[in-house]
Amino acid sequence: MEYYVRTELLGKAFPSEKKGGDDYVVFEDLNVGIRKGEFVTCIGHSGCGKSTVLNVFAGLEKATAGASFLGNRVIESPGLDRAVVFQNHSLLPWRSALKNVEFAVKARWPQWSAAEVETHSRKFLSLVGLDKSVDRKPYQLSGGMRQRVGIARAFAIKSELLLMDEPFGALDALTRGVIQDELVRIWSHTDQTVFMITHDVDEAILLSDRILLMTNGPRARVAEAVVVDLPRPRNRATIIHEPKYYATRNHLVDFLVRRSQELSDDQAGSDARTVPTSVDGELVYPPEIIPGESESANLTAAMAAQC
Amino acid sequence: MYFRIRAASLSLVIFLCFLFAWHVLTADRRVAADSRTLSPGERSQLLENGMPESDAIGYAQKGLTYEQILQISELGLSLEDIDGAGGIEAFGFTTGGAAEEARTGFPSPALVWEEAYEQIRHPFYDKGPNDKGIGIQLKYSLLRVGAGFFLAVLIAVPVGFLVGMSPLVNLALAPFIQILKPISPLAWLPVALYVIKDAEQASIFVILVCSVWPMLINTAFGVASVKRDYINIAKTLELSPMQTALQVILPAAAPTIFTGMRISIGIAWLVIVAAEMVIGGIGMGYFVWNEWNGLNLASMIFAIFVIGFVGLLLDFLIGQLIRFSDYKE
Known part of the structure; x- marks a missing residue:
């Protein structure tokens, strides 16, 4: 398959x-x-x-x-x-952005030291451009920033x-x-x-x-x-x-x-x-269509x- | 900040009004006692015994009661004779009879303050079973509330967790909770005294019973209303049930749980005073009742204020826990 x-x-x-x-x-x-x-x-x-x-x-x-x-x-x-990014960000509101990502990273690699967990989490937060806001709680972040944290959390666990x-x-x-x-x-x-x-x-x-x-x-x-x-x-x-x-x-x-x-x-x-x-x-899986291609190409x- | 200062000023004004009204009402009582000393009928009786009216008023102002003045008039001595001989005290009369009468009325703020000052200066004096300082009384009440409250936390939080997480347990326990909750905790006192046969433990049991319900119900509510999303996060991260409970549900429900504790500690403090009045021995409730029996009203009122202040303090402490655990979504 x-x-x-x-x-x-x-x-x-x-x-x-x-x-x-x-x-x-x-x-x-x-x-x-x-x-x-x-x-x-x-x-x-x-x-x-x-x-x-x-x-x-x-x-x-x-x-x-x-x-x-x-x-x-x-x-x-x-x-x-599997990692999930929810529509309403679903960050734990009592944890800072960093702690939210660390929460997932710690669950993924329980054997890691605190320093390893932090370094890894910071890396993914900086990937979404949040280096300077890692210590803020979700309510102190804008909607976009919260969703970024959610995305960082999802990517960080490398599912x-x-x-x-x-x-x-x-x-x-x-x-x-x-x-x-x-x-x-x-x-x-x-x-x-x-x-x-x-x-x-x-x-x-x-x-x-x-x-x-x-x-x-x-x-x-x-x-x-x-x-x-x-x-x-x-x-x-x-x-x-x-x-x-x-x-x-x-x-x-x-x-x-x-x-x-x-x-x-x-x-x-x-x-x-x-x-x-x-x-x-x-x-039978759904047929694959390439818009702009001829009918016969799509059929193939x-x-x-x-x- | 400015708003707070205004509110504080208003509080102060209300308090001063209260003090002033208290002062006026209790001070009036003493004046009334003075002027009541000699009624027109009493005055004519004294005149009949050969005492000039100016003398009679003079004695009354010195603080003698009508009965004492009547005795003097029967002796046939004038005010001058008595003053010459060294005052009425020389004849074995005690002055202040009228003032004494005023003191058995409601105490004035100044009197309560004097009493409070004395009590606060020596909070831990111990002169036998019926005469201990307010600090000792307070210590016993607080220990009982503390012990009962602590045991209630140990029971209410885990059970509340179960009720909140399992709809089955919730439904199964609902009838028991609904029936037990409205029972006045004092109604348990005789049962506790009979079963436990120890007043100290019985009072702790009563505190336990009265503080368990608000905590249990709030914990269950807080746990049940934890957002589905937070639980889903825990699930996708494969957290164990214990990890989920401690790292997700507990922090999410903590403000609600602490709010339940705040209600509980308030009720516990109300109940301990009543329970100690019934049980006796020692404690704030017993102290109030004992001072009432001894007609030490100033001391009793001071104790009532202390109860209020300690209640405020307990509420404040748990309030800090709520603030600490609270989060904005």
Whole structure:
């Protein structure tokens, strides 16, 4: 299996509040795959279950069907091999920025001396540009700085998989842009596998290798995986001049505005048009699309993805 | 800062008004006692016995009671004769009868201050079981409160943790807590005295019982309302349950737990005074009751003020713990 992190026929349903009513199925038979070292984002409307997928990867939420894997291991509970950046930063408010990072580092390497823990933590705080604010408590930091501490904490434990749930959702546009650039820079120096959830199309293009597009819930599915065929290193200022930038952007916006709903309706209306999730016992992962390439090239890519 | 100074000034003004009112009300009492010494009926009785009115008023001003003046008038001596012979004291009369009457009324602030000054100068004197200094009384009350409170912490915090973390334990213990909580701690006193058969330990038990509930309930509430996110962090970092409890939940819930302790220490201090009045022997409550029985009202009022101040101090100490553990989100 080429995918390093993946779900296999994952399902999440909530029991009906009415007795005897149908379960509310957020998604079912969901196949999501992420290759080693890949930066994958997931875009979809609220309620499609993308946060649930992330929480299942994190081990914080249990799916009701299927399984998820990290390498050869089944994901069953949270662990240090995965780091999570939460939307609301989730720093411990009684600890300073440094102590928050040290908290994670100490948990990751309990055998380290206090000095080692501090040096390592300071290094990652300075990577996000917080050298001068390490002793401040979270409430003394701006929203952007708090999120930076959260990112530093996540990178510091050098996990195999970094999970980010709308990490910049609560930030203003200017701050968001600055931190996105920082994230690209830090990530490019690591071989970290990242799965990130976002609502922001430009953010997804800037950061991702591939973008998973989810149809609207209930019974959401990943319609396709858009390959962002733009050269790295990228930055916000120059990326918009890349030839394929607008093709990619238009494809994403078109999906979010129009197709996410249409595909969802299609699926609800007739089972015949449902894309199979497994063929002859082989799991089918979403087709990979390169916006701006010809239809046939995409078809080839889609075929390749299914092997 | 300016605001605080204004508030402090206002407090001072209120306090001075209180002192002044107290002074006026208690001082009036003494004047009334003086003028009551001779009523018109008494004065005419003295005139009948051949005492001039000026003499009668003169005796009264010296502080003699009507009964004493009546005795003098029956002796048939004039004020001049008596002064010539060395004053009424030479005849075995004690003056200050009227003043004595005033003293059994409510004590004036000055009197309480005198008493307080004496007590504070010798806080640890010990003249037998019924006459010990305020410091000794205070020491016993504080020891009892301290012991009972400490035991309550040992019980309430772990149990509160369990209740807060486990919805099952919460539901299972709820009926017991709800029924036991409203029982006046003093109602346990007879039970404790019968079972333990030791007044000292019984009073500590009563303090334990009254301080355990606010602490338990606040701890449970604080633990239960720790943000899900903080627990999730602990989970993703693979912290053991013990590490999670000590490094995440405890600091997160600490301000709420200490607030429970603040309520508890307040109640404990209220209850110990009442319990000591019942149990007797020694302690602030017993002291107040004993001074009342001996009609040492000034000393009793001083003791009441001391109780208030110590209560304030206890509250302040726990308040510092809250401040220290508090965090802004």
